[in-house]
Amino acid sequence: MTHPAQAGSAPLGDDGRPGRAAGRALRRAAPALLAYAGTRLLGLVVLAIWGAFADKNPHQLLSARWDSLWYARIAEEGYGHTLFLPDGAVHADLAFFPLLPALERVISAMTPLTAADAGLVVSSVTSLCAAWGIFAIGDLLYGRRVGLTLAALWGVLPVGIVQSMAYSESLFTALAAWGVYAALTRRWLWAGLCAALAGLTRPVGAAVVAAVWAAAAVELLRERRSAPLPPRLLAGVVLAPLGWLGYVAWVAFRTGSATGYFDVQGGWGNGFDGGLAFAGFIGGLLTSPPFVAGLGLLLGVGALIWLFTGCVRQRQPLPLLAYGGAVLVLALAAKGYFGSKPRLLIPAFPLLLPVAVVLARLRPVRSGLVLGSVGLASAVYGAFWLHGSGPP
Template identity: 85%
Template sequence: MTDLAQAGTAPLGDDGRPSRAAGSALRRAAPALLAHAGTRLLGLVVLAIWGAFADKSPHQLLSARWDSLWYTRIAEEGYGYTLHLPDGAVHSNLAFFPLLPALERAISAMTPLASADAGLLVSGAMSLVAAWGIFAIGDLLHGRRVGLTLAVLWGVLPVGIVQSMAYSESLFTALAAWGVYAALTRRWLWAGLCAALAGLTRPVGAAVVAAVWVAAAMELLPGGRWRQAWRHDRSLLAGVVLAPLGWLGYVAWVAFRTGSATGYFDVQSGWGNGFDGGLAFAGFIGGLLIEPPFVGGLGLLLGVGALLWLAVRCVRQRQPLPLLAYGGAVLVLALAAKGYFGSKPRLLIPAFPLLLPIAVALARLRPMRTALVLGSAGLASAVYGAFWLHGSGPP
């Protein structure tokens, strides 16, 4: 941890403060942010062209379908809406964490924007903040070129269009990336605050808490430093205590609201969600493999295999333990949860550490080749994103 605190985009000085001004750090990250913005712009342009031929509004696809409608309703009416489906399922808006709708409500109150458009604004802005944080981690560990490649890779994910929707993925990834970066560079209060806010954004906020706690353990356990922590490391202890408060606070509030200690998990069960160790997902893949044409099952099997291979590569790459803890937790929570399986690619969007081995490999190529690979991936992502959003199921 000490070595990491002395390298990268914004190292700590001897007094524990950043030695590089934020403006300088932003200039260093500017090429990555411009390239990432280009991927998002390309996705929107392709979506608009596709929508013109399909006679569908890109604005509606991005801001007024599926989960975005639930966030907008919470922003405008608060919690308490429940939908009873004919098959007996009960969908309560308590399943959605509060930070995004709270921001939508605040922005719409201060501007002429409607809540849904405020959600688009949050996602667009936070996509850039997330790309900056992802760049900062790549730069910290392997240098500027890897940081740039990593930020662009995150933008050209096959489901990268979600980063431009009124969903919570961009907001969460921004908080997660900067929370992990803060933990790696021993900015404990910032790490705890980002983790707490991430815990108010999505259930997977627990992964950011894990990263902060692992980083703190690495700082305290060697040499029995934990015995002097109260006297000399109060900011560290404050960050450790602060980190889980967002996630625990919302789960506790739902428990109070529903009158049940397991209220939040009961709400998720009503949506068909929950953690079963991946049994339901494995069964879903198995079902596709035993019925022709087998392509869907084989594709999913190969996709899961690639994710696990990347996870192993992250370990062999010797990524810092806090980064491994975060990326591993996101991967496990995405793959081992039951629910609507079509959303799993979206749930993996925050798992940017899995892209680091690819970013390191691409950064070793000649710049023109790297640009060609990333540009091709960006175009494919834009086309797939437009195709995906024009489908019948939610992302």
């Protein structure tokens, strides 16, 4: 099995010229970025066509519904908005992490764009950055063709349309991918910084911290150091969790409770229960006719577990396994709105690596036909999904 030091384009040392290194890396990634952009363009075209027949505005579907409204409100007014629902639920905007609304606020202050449109700009740019980071990891581990296929696969996920919405998934995945890449290539300060920013973006930022810490542990075991920790490694390890911890601590201070953030999540019906609520939801569907939805969900969970075991058999580096496994566990073992679970799995790109390796072995025409067919199905499903009544 290929290891990071043996495959793809070996990363430049820290003494390389950043401008030239970035230029070479961008040229190498260009085909993957074009393939990814094509998947997103297809999704937007299908959404526009569907919207024309359904008499709905695609722009509004992408920028001004569900979570995107909460992010835009925070960008415009700051934190402090709470909804008290008739069923007793309390929806406070403190459930949303601050990096995306902060970027929306800055962009809308510097341009004529509204906060919602600024969110679309952030998603457009960071989705390409995410695809680049995902390509870089695939290229590093298994070569350029696998990297290209991996980036395209991420773009044709069934819920890939979310990557083009004013949501935080694209921003988070970009930070996560480059944070994991930095950890794999021992760029400790960059790894810690990306992990800290990811922790300011989504609760699952803890998964990026796990990747950085796993990489640091591997490095220390490999070197068997008896001397003090290398300063950059130590700085990266300390920096990594500060974003997540900082926001949770701020919410605790604001609410006057040490468990403030978790209480806020509880008001939304969210939390971590080890998957009991999700298992109960699937069980309820399996015991009620027509059983198809429950069976489909059960098969979907089984497929995800099978993919992760494939990652283990593939002997992916420990940081990548730690990140992918953490995203998978946090998505499946959380309670809350179960229809959002496919969206929560968007950052779990390591699960796609075994599939990317298989597809990359096919002839380019065959792999292109497979990806194109899946991309079209994804675009149609994404349009159908956004035209539904519930949030993604």
